[in-house]
Amino acid sequence: MLEVRGLSVRYDSVIAALEGIDFAASEGRIVALLGPNGAGKSTLLKAVAGMLPFEQGEISAGRVEFGGVSLKGKHPAAITRAGIALVQDGRQCFRNLTVGENLRAASFRHAEGSAERLELVLSYFPILGEFYERPAGFLSGGQLQMLVIGMALMLQPRLLLLDEPSLGLSPVMVQSVFAIVERLHEELGMSVIVAEQTVPRLMEIADDVYVLSRGQVALHAPPQAISEDDLQRLYLS
């Protein structure tokens, strides 16, 4: 489904964030993308979603393909239309707009069936229905995370990219977020890539795990084959 080969990314033409990464996500799988701060997880997701040019970044080598079609040089709008939705770190949404307007804004590119998708999103996240007319800026961290995942669902993605969804959330809320990811995967057959620093719960639901370190793939294995010691060794190296 998603295939990344020999991907290198630089910021400001000099700072190497990724060096020759090979990565793949198959249809209907949950892939965990682990690694410490600065390992290159967010950069990899941004490269896939076409966001790099807006952050002084560029793909200096390699290729990114989704369903056999190259994504290199494509605008985020085109990549969204192709079926990839990125939930960025920092819970990026429109905080001065209402929850309803946030969800409507996310359905512009896929107007057809947006009413049904809105119903689906509100069934997954009933709290968004309760706060539908309130500005998003008033939501708590956990509610904002639900909103940004809801916005991504309004884009009708086949592949959902989640960048550190648990960051800054309470343990209970982290459990809820991953329960939702599991439901999306099971009920909608959605493929999901989750980038996290370390979350035991993610290891329970993932089908495949990549560990990045200093811009390179340090380990690629099924979750059962990765021990706590392996992760600690890689994180501390």
Place this chain on the structure above:
Amino acid sequence: MFILQLIVAGLAVGSVYAIIALGIVLIYKCSGVVNFAQGGYAMLGAFFTYALTTAGLPSAAALVVSLLLMGVVGALTQTLILRPMLKAPVVAVMMATLGILIIFRAICLLIWGPDQIGFPKLFPDGSIEVGGIFMTYNYVAAFLLSAVLCGAFLAFYRYTPLGLMQRCTADNTRAALAVGIHVSNQVTIAWTASAMLAGLGGSLLASLNGLSLGLSNIGLVAFPVIVLGGMTSLPGAVVAGLILGVLQAVTDGLLTPAIERVLRDYTEIYSVGALQQVIPYALLVVVLLVRPQGIFGSKESERV
């Protein structure tokens, strides 16, 4: 009664300030750039209307064609000059807008010369009287046109899908990109709309006060308006424009003569000059000292 007359005249001029200021706020919200060229767009729009009218077009048609031309000019300047500066610091882009203002002035100077030009009549002569207050059709039309346009623009921004995309771009460009909005196209749309608003404001102002290169200074008056309104508030720009228009009219009609009378009685000074032109900037200083976020602006706060 006289003060009411002044207030009504001030509202007419203030509504024109409002539509010019709306354009500045629109661009600022979308791109963080303060457009110093807004006065230049207003002047260019007025010259376009003048040229089209003198070429034989009826005034209404000339105004419409002029606005369309201004839309093209706005889109072109953004696409050709400002879009390539995407990665440049915001200050550099603002300096570029200052350059655009100078270029517009030079072009108009070259074609139409430096002298004041009698602007063709956009509206019929005559006046109406309501409750003892007289208003020329010119002022009535300028006020009504500006008011309707401001209302339509605010409604468009609030209720249409394109307006929502504009608000999304203004709120968070990263989030806008992630939901598939072409941010650079939205900025182009903002510049197009802004140039059209400026063109209309410039034409209306020229119909009230005549046309010369000095019309581009209206951009400077618009800055106190947007600071008073709260840099990012569109309704704030409208209200502040009206306040400033009324303040200027009252200063010109009441305050200046009163001060001059006192000065003549006690000193040898006979005139304080065009005091109404100082008012916007005095107000700007006061607002920045007392309420820097403006009337409608709010201090940045975020739940963490």
